[in-house]
Amino acid sequence: MSAAMALALAEIIEDRRPEGLFASQLSRLRTKSAVIATRPAEEVVDLIRAWMASRAAAIGVEVAPADITSIREDSRLLPSGLSDPRTDLAAAAVAEGYIARTDLAVFADDHFLDLEAEHERPNVFLHVVDTPSNPTPRLLSAADLIDHGGPRETQAAMHLLGRA
Template structure:
């Protein structure tokens, strides 16, 4: 993705240039120095802009309750209690209502992707790493994964590895495969969840959230399509 100047970043966020330099220094904005000037990664800038506009994300427990409801998994939803179930239904209705119409326009697709990222941000801690390409097949087959994300099933080609991993297994997996923190060249995406959390492997809603977090046009479009499919099915079931 493109980069922007510090002055442009300050204008877009509505803050001062020194504030942008502070964000670069504390790591909340990704940037690199080119000659005597800093340039800000636009993807990092968009994340901050989006979070300032988006509503408050759900807690991890509430996010998974919405996914359980979308899967009609009453057994996993029941322990949350009737009040939590009612809140999950309200949140799911709010998420799916704008997706009832086919997402034909780019602006609609973008808005749906933003909603997915906002609502489900806390379902897991998303961490990006770089691993040796020769190790990726072994990493993908590792039994410690709670669930591997199959982007290929959605028609999105991916040479990397993406999946859900319990907190207790993270350090060992990082060590065993010598994974290093990365950003632009990441080929491993870890969604770190609480130990014991069921990741709903067949959930299209969870997959839509995974796709939306990639922030690419194809991934966003497919996420919007999945949300549209779910909206139609949800409405039909409610009649």
């Protein structure tokens, strides 16, 4: 699924109507939304992983633990995944969220982030989109959690979607 369709699906799950879609696209996304709401959790995890794979460009960066707080408090980064306050995860040593493509370079400069370097143990996860929704739609945050791959994260994702 394209990034635009993945983001539109996330909006539909929030009961918002995405703009600029044909009726046939809207119908297919509503069907996918119903699948997420009704299929067994194990199947839903795999579907979300597949359908939401192209939702945003993802960048992982490693920073000093002392820098996490200022990154998390920056209003340009909309919390999701491990930083989503709607989850029960306490991941104080990590910052994760969505950021507008137009804000990325200045954000990186402000926080001294090297976006081009290879980072062995990233603790900042940036999901870059044209226009992030505030608050981050639950499906996007759930997809971010599922991408981390752990059972705690997957359980938190299902809880966020009302499936746990």
